[in-house]
Amino acid sequence: MDSPLLRVRNLSVTYPGDDGDFRAVRNVSFTVGRERLGIVGESGSGKSTTGRAIMGLARPPARVHADELLLGEIDLRQQSERQLRRLRGKRMAMVLQDPKYSLDPVMRVGDQIAETHRTHLGSSKAEARAAALEMLQAVHIRDPERVYGMYPHQVSGGMGQRIMIAAMLIAGPELLIADEPTSALDVTVQTQVLSIMDELVRERGMGLILISHNLHLVSSFCDRVLVMYAGQIVEICDAGSLADAQHPYTRGLLAALPELGRKRGELPQLQRDPAWMDDIAAPLETRSRKVGA
Amino acid sequence: MQMRAWLLDPAPASRRQAQLGGWFRAWLAFRRNTLGMIGLGIVLLLIGVAAFAPLIVDPASALTQVLADRLQPSSWAHPFGTDELGRDILARVVFGARITLTIVVLVSLIVVPIGLAIGLPAGYFGGWIDAALMRFTDIFLAFPRLVLALAFAAALGPGIENAVIAIALTAWPPYARLARAETLTRRRSEFIQAAELQGASHLRIIATQIVPLCLPSVIIRLTLDMAGIILTAAGLGFLGLGAQPPSPEWGAMVSTGREVLLDQWWVATIPGLAIFVTSLGFNLLGDGLRDVSSGRG
Amino acid sequence: MSAATSGAGHTVGGVARRIVAPLRRLGALLFSVALTFLGLTGVTFAIGRFMPIDPVIAIVGDKASQETYDRVYRELGLDQPVLVQYGTYLGKIARGDFGNSVMTARPVLEDLVRVFPATIELAFLALVIGVVLGIPFGVIAATNRGRWPDQIVRFMSLVGYSMPVFWLGLVGLLLFYAKLGWVEGPGRLDVAFDDIVAPVTGMLTIDALMAGEGDVFANALGHLVLPASILGFLSLAYIARMTRSFMLAQLEQEYILAALAKGLSPWRIIWVHALGNVWVQLVTVIALTFGSLLEGAVLTETVFAWPGLGLYMKNSLFAADLNAVLGGTLLIGAIYILLNMLSDLVYAMVDPRAREPN
Numbered sequence A: 001m002d003s004p005l006l007r008v009r010n011l012s013v014t015y016p017g018d019d020g021d022f023r024a025v026r027n028v029s030f031t032v033g034r035e036r037l038g039i040v041g042e043s044g045s046g047k048s049t050t051g052r053a054i055m056g057l058a059r060p061p062a063r064v065h066a067d068e069l070l071l072g073e074i075d076l077r078q079q080s081e082r083q084l085r086r087l088r089g090k091r092m093a094m095v096l097q098d099p100k101y102s103l104d105p106v107m108r109v110g111d112q113i114a115e116t117h118r119t120h121l122g123s124s125k126a127e128a129r130a131a132a133l134e135m136l137q138a139v140h141i142r143d144p145e146r147v148y149g150m151y152p153h154q155v156s157g158g159m160g161q162r163i164m165i166a167a168m169l170i171a172g173p174e175l176l177i178a179d180e181p182t183s184a185l186d187v188t189v190q191t192q193v194l195s196i197m198d199e200l201v202r203e204r205g206m207g208l209i210l211i212s213h214n215l216h217l218v219s220s221f222c223d224r225v226l227v228m229y230a231g232q233i234v235e236i237c238d239a240g241s242l243a244d245a246q247h248p249y250t251r252g253l254l255a256a257l258p259e260l261g262r263k264r265g266e267l268p269q270l271q272r273d274p275a276w277m278d279d280i281a282a283p284l285e286t287r288s289r290k291v292g293a
Numbered sequence B: 001m002q003m004r005a006w007l008l009d010p011a012p013a014s015r016r017q018a019q020l021g022g023w024f025r026a027w028l029a030f031r032r033n034t035l036g037m038i039g040l041g042i043v044l045l046l047i048g049v050a051a052f053a054p055l056i057v058d059p060a061s062a063l064t065q066v067l068a069d070r071l072q073p074s075s076w077a078h079p080f081g082t083d084e085l086g087r088d089i090l091a092r093v094v095f096g097a098r099i100t101l102t103i104v105v106l107v108s109l110i111v112v113p114i115g116l117a118i119g120l121p122a123g124y125f126g127g128w129i130d131a132a133l134m135r136f137t138d139i140f141l142a143f144p145r146l147v148l149a150l151a152f153a154a155a156l157g158p159g160i161e162n163a164v165i166a167i168a169l170t171a172w173p174p175y176a177r178l179a180r181a182e183t184l185t186r187r188r189s190e191f192i193q194a195a196e197l198q199g200a201s202h203l204r205i206i207a208t209q210i211v212p213l214c215l216p217s218v219i220i221r222l223t224l225d226m227a228g229i230i231l232t233a234a235g236l237g238f239l240g241l242g243a244q245p246p247s248p249e250w251g252a253m254v255s256t257g258r259e260v261l262l263d264q265w266w267v268a269t270i271p272g273l274a275i276f277v278t279s280l281g282f283n284l285l286g287d288g289l290r291d292v293s294s295g296r297g
Numbered sequence C: 001m002s003a004a005t006s007g008a009g010h011t012v013g014g015v016a017r018r019i020v021a022p023l024r025r026l027g028a029l030l031f032s033v034a035l036t037f038l039g040l041t042g043v044t045f046a047i048g049r050f051m052p053i054d055p056v057i058a059i060v061g062d063k064a065s066q067e068t069y070d071r072v073y074r075e076l077g078l079d080q081p082v083l084v085q086y087g088t089y090l091g092k093i094a095r096g097d098f099g100n101s102v103m104t105a106r107p108v109l110e111d112l113v114r115v116f117p118a119t120i121e122l123a124f125l126a127l128v129i130g131v132v133l134g135i136p137f138g139v140i141a142a143t144n145r146g147r148w149p150d151q152i153v154r155f156m157s158l159v160g161y162s163m164p165v166f167w168l169g170l171v172g173l174l175l176f177y178a179k180l181g182w183v184e185g186p187g188r189l190d191v192a193f194d195d196i197v198a199p200v201t202g203m204l205t206i207d208a209l210m211a212g213e214g215d216v217f218a219n220a221l222g223h224l225v226l227p228a229s230i231l232g233f234l235s236l237a238y239i240a241r242m243t244r245s246f247m248l249a250q251l252e253q254e255y256i257l258a259a260l261a262k263g264l265s266p267w268r269i270i271w272v273h274a275l276g277n278v279w280v281q282l283v284t285v286i287a288l289t290f291g292s293l294l295e296g297a298v299l300t301e302t303v304f305a306w307p308g309l310g311l312y313m314k315n316s317l318f319a320a321d322l323n324a325v326l327g328g329t330l331l332i333g334a335i336y337i338l339l340n341m342l343s344d345l346v347y348a349m350v351d352p353r354a355r356e357p358n
């Protein structure tokens, strides 16, 4: 693999609270190349927090610490807010969960795509509009001219998410973080949205971080999978070799996946071991597949 | 210290302890709100001044006309000077606090029961009762309040009692809305259904279960409204529709001071300042209370 | 309307809903406006009936004979049942007949038309001041939540809420007119400038501009600026406060995060995206503010001897001129109600979502 797009070493995010600090992300290390990396984990395991911290958009009053946070050659920790702004949208972007909330309700969707272009490429109104129309086409929207002028409430969820993807990719970032991009969508359009995203990411040779609850989806869609539990990475492995996962939590998740041909009632309940909460002594190396004990 | 520990006990032994603890915690949160504390100070000062007025100043000097002493500027004998009839302005302002306080108390005593009487049944019974009562409330809510109060005050004739009635007649609708909203959110709670199952009458449930739950938000709203009530009353007084001379009502005092504004500025300015500071006090207090109740810092 | 060309859900029911729903909303709106107006006339009628001033004596004077008194009593319809009287009253209002003013001996409607432009001029400038300053203040407070700009705006708003407008007017006159001489005194115009410009709109600044009379304009503005600033400060307090809380709610929305992720400037995120959504709610606030400015005019105009609706009503009150008082009340009330309705309609125009039911 050539030099990674993103290198994260010992990233921690802490929320100060009334009764002590809450460590939402603890010593997380991983790299992303021109590949599709999945992050799975249960609700509250720190997936979104990780994604936002990379973008430099951790929810205040969060404190972010990292030993290394490199986007290509750029040290994200050293960037001023102003410099970060030039990177967001241009070098890295983020698609959020629900297009119903992540699109500005009173602005035409086309303008919301075009504004990314204008911001980063300093284009004229007409240029940005042309680029946005092209981008709408790229996300397989049939009648771009018409859709350009619609308001978010007039488009369906699947279309909204494709518009969001268009707005995020129009300035040509090399890294896309997609935080549960399909969980708010109708099942019937989930695959469609994912495959459009996949197509664009491949075409442009981008890196993708796909955050999801859904181990099944992630393992079939991504090259590598990263499993988080209570703010830590407990497992990193190739999607193909998930079956060989070592950590009991991952094994539990796998066992809990419903499979065709198995009766419903047999789904085992996930047993949690309090020991998993403890800090993992030696933060794992990116390439290792085995974590903890 | 022991008291504090008892109040803040995370596992209160009795309902009473839990309740007092809740209040105490709210107080601790409120105490950190500087502006709110200033407001509380002003309101307490107003109450103190009104209660001990005769001890602070000589009651006679508020009303006795000493024509030889007309329009005196500030001096040791008259810190705020004297008005056009030679009365001590400080004494009049101090006694005016009583009038202001009387007005807000009376308006509250009228407005809250009316608001509850309309809002509670609307929220509790729902259906057409709700629709009718709320339609009625909306109509009143859409009226211009000050102008209506003016018209009422004009119709009823000038005087402090009529000013109170006029203000109350235009001030109740928000309370009806509030009471209804609060009732709606509690209506389906289990303890109310439990009370219903035990065969408690509607009236009893409303009086014993729902009213106490509505009161905190009603009180906060009332505190925030106090300033508006004071300003409306003062406005009526200024127009000559409120308290009548020689009563030392602040709005009326500003009005009489108007004639000598350019030469003896203090006659109009001092009572106006009293109106301003008092309503600011209530606003600061209400704002602080609202912050605490909505859990903001 | 383009709302019917929605991309999603081309079902017949969907289309029908999109056409029928706005009509139904309009119908409901008109109904409630009519009902509120009926309520308003009911109240003014009741006040008129129960006013301790005898309307007959107000007309004939207290020296009139019993015969004259009875005749006028019947002419005024006071011998009819209350409901009939109310019906007659409504009919008259519908024809624009508010009766004659005792004070000016002219039809009340004519008086209202004459004095109202002065009030509009005052209230409108005040509103402009309140909007132009209040919205930015509210935005700045929200984006600096908890820090000193927020505290300042908050305190300023509370000061505005607590200010007796008549007193502020007097202090303003004392300071800016008498002591500093920065503005003109009470009234709308110096005597020297009277009758130079023929009234067209009734708003002196505009009339002077149209007539090209620079001096008259300057003088009229000099008179206008202080009362308008004082009323403007009060509306500023309210608008800033509401803008702040609306903004805070918007800044927590996901689309703000998305805008940040796109790398947009804070300026664009705050003033275009967040404020774009706040506008929708501010429409109602601005309409309400204008309504309360008309009300506030009663006190301000008294202080500034501003010959508008407020002063007219105040003078009528003391002349026991019932028709004039109730006519003024009806006018302000009706404008109030119309503003409410208008803000609902504008809301539907500003907010693309309002065309469809949620």
Ligand SMILES: Nc1ncnc2c1ncn2[C@@H]1O[C@H](COP(=O)(O)OP(=O)(O)OP(=O)(O)O)[C@@H](O)[C@H]1O
Residues within 6 Å of the ligand: A015, A022, A024, A041, A042, A043, A044, A045, A046, A047, A048, A049, A050, A059, A060, A061, A213
């Ligand atoms: N502003 C905040 N203050 C305090 N704690 C927070 C804050 N935001 C998030 N957290 C906590 O951080 C933890 C991680 O949250 P995060 O949103 O990253 O989880 P997640 O893995 O994305 O979950 P989900 O699948 O539900 O989206 C959670 O336990 C959450 O409670």
Ligand SMILES: [Mg+2]
Residues within 6 Å of the ligand: A047, A048, A049, A179
């Ligand atoms: Mg998440």
